[in-house]
Every structure is written in structure tokens, then in C-alpha cells.
Amino acid sequence: MKSPFLTMIAEQMYLKRYAKSTIKAYLYWIAAFIRFNSMRHPTTMGNNEVELFLNHLVNQLNIAPNTQTQALNALSFLFKEVINKPLSLSLDFVMSKRATKLPVVLTQQEINHFFKVCSAKHYLPCGLLYGSGMRLMEVLRLRVQDIDFDYNCIRI
Template identity: 75%
Template sequence: MKSLFLTMIKDHMYSKRYAKSTIEAYLFWIASYIRFNNMQHPSSMGDTQVESYLNHLVNSQNVAQGTKAQALNALSFLYKEIIKSPLSLSLDFVKSERPRKLPVVLTQTEVSALFKHCVAKHYLPCGLLYGSGMRLMEVLRLRVHDIDFDYSCIRIWDGKGGKNRVVTLAVELIPQLRSQIQLVDSYLQLDLKNPLYSGAYMPHLLRKKYPNHNKQLGWQYLFSSHKSGPVDLSGLKFVQSRGYLIAA
């Protein structure tokens, strides 16, 4: 049985527009903290238990500084936003002594070698990752209308932390992007012939505001799956819209 307390925290974080990865990480540390303290409810605990748990992570688990910081952030969120009793700013716990890993950055020669071995269907997404500095999920969630050829830019909506931003578009990728959009359009034309096709997913109640936009080219995923599958909703079967999956 799922914890109602953790489910409540998850729903609260979703309402605050936290990223899915952040929600999963915070829930992991909160659940670990509760198990460490013999399943006591966090409202009955405080600074002392948090200090003991952080010391356990460093002394027994030998976690890195960044990992311990993430656990502390999760517990700080728990007590500030959920319990409504913020932790003390003067917590006393052992600091991690594991050295930070130096970041590894590919040279131009290594990047060129990487693209030479990149298969054709993955070349464009990888080119956007490298040329525009986008995160992986940002690339996979791109819609056709996010590509602005006139200004040579890409608009990213609901990125990390629910923030929007604009990144540059490498002009070398424009011919491939136009070809990819033509491919997406061909998928859409096939889907539109199916009377059960439900259209692309639209967030934040935009489906109700613009009921016909989900079947327009601009709202289709740029890197959509090559297939769609049935999904059962209230006893009625609809054709699921193509998700942002690159064909394997």
C-alpha cells in the first residue's frame, strides 16, 4: 500500500511545478529518513533526528557532498513546506570528506568522432543537445511550433523548475529539422484518418481552451514515436497520441 503521506507530498510538489526528477529524489530521501527513524512521523521529530540521519549518510553510507546536500534539501523542504516547522539554520552534522568529481568535457575532436558514430535517427536530437545546450527531456518534449526558423531559436517551455527560456538554433541543423517536421506531418496525416485518434497531449487545460489544436501540426511532438497504441478510458477505446519517444 502506498503511503498517503508521501502521496500528499508528491501532489503538493506537482502543484508547485517541481520537476519530476526532483519530486522522485525528494520522496526517496524523505522515505529513507522515516525508515531510519523506525517509521516515526516527521512531525514528531526535528533537528536532532535530522542531524543523526545526515551523520548516518556520511559515516555509514559514505555519500558524496552533493548527495548529502540533496538529502538536506529534501528534509528542509519537508519541514518548511509540509510540516510548517522549519529546521534550524545551525544544524550540527558531519560534513562529507569524499572529493568532488571533476567534470569531464569532450573536446571538439571527440565531439566530431561521436557524431561520426551516431546513427541517423539519433543525429538530430544529439545535434540539438550539443548545439543548443538543451537537456535530454527538453529535446524529447519539443513540439513542432517550438522551432522558430525566422529567429533561429528554440523556445523551451516548462524546463527545469517550470521555467521557460529561449536557446539558439544551429543553422546547420535547419535542413534536418525541416525534414523531421515533414516526417511528423506524415504521421499526423495518417493519424487523422483514424476516427478514434485523440490528438496530442496538451498541458494545463489547454485542451479545453483550444479543443482543436491537439490535432494541428504545431502541437505534435518533434520526435514522436513511430507508432501509437490503444488506451482504455471509461470503457471506451481511443487511439493514444504519439508520445515523445525516439523509435528504437
């Protein structure tokens, strides 16, 4: 069962016509914030506790940047709209960073092996994807009219 405080926040958000999914997410982060601070009431807390909570999310839970932003927005709503004590604009917390994704590059031997085991009906589309740099949907939507035999090229 929800606390009366969280129920009051949900009712206030319904009156402001927030989406149900937003209300659910905000209540989740507000409850997590309260639990993180040993069940203290948010009126007794401020910027310092918010900074510690956001740092905890990144450093211990390794959350994604969008998740941290959602938690910050929920707490900002809590302090601005419910408690009437807005957070400082200069909060000092560690921002979550998106992990850099390195591209996978196949060796020439791996490519040769791939085309040896590729079935005959998939050979041409795979060859076009590999050799031309076309996107998958561009290859799948190709028609005979798209091939210019005079100039030996494909019109996408």
C-alpha cells in the first residue's frame, strides 16, 4: 500500500494531467529517494541529499543517462511542485555517460569464410550490403528498375 504522501503526489500529478506512465515513474523515483535517505520526509531534505542520491545511482547502480535524467526530473517535480522548495540550478553530481560502442570489424578471412557458407539466395543481398554500404531496407526494396545497366550503378 502506498503512503499517504505518495498518494497525495499522484493525485496532484493527475490534476496536472500527467501521463500515467510518467506518474508511475516519478512515484518510483521519489520512493527510491526516500528509501535511500532512511525514510526521512523530503521536506527535511534538500540539494545535498539529491546530489548524494544521483551520485549513488551512477556510481553504485551504473544507470543509463536517460534513467538518471528521469530520476532528476522526478525529484525536481517533488521539490518544486509539492514541497515548494525548488532545487538549486547548480547541483553538483556525476552525470551518467553512455558507454562508447566500438564497431565490430571482420577480417578479410572472416569475410571470405562468410561468403563461402552463405546460401545462394542470400549471396547477392549480403554482397550488396557488404560491398556497397547500402542499408538493409534499401537492399530489400531494390527492384530491377533501380539498376542502371548503362552506367553499372544502382539508384536508391
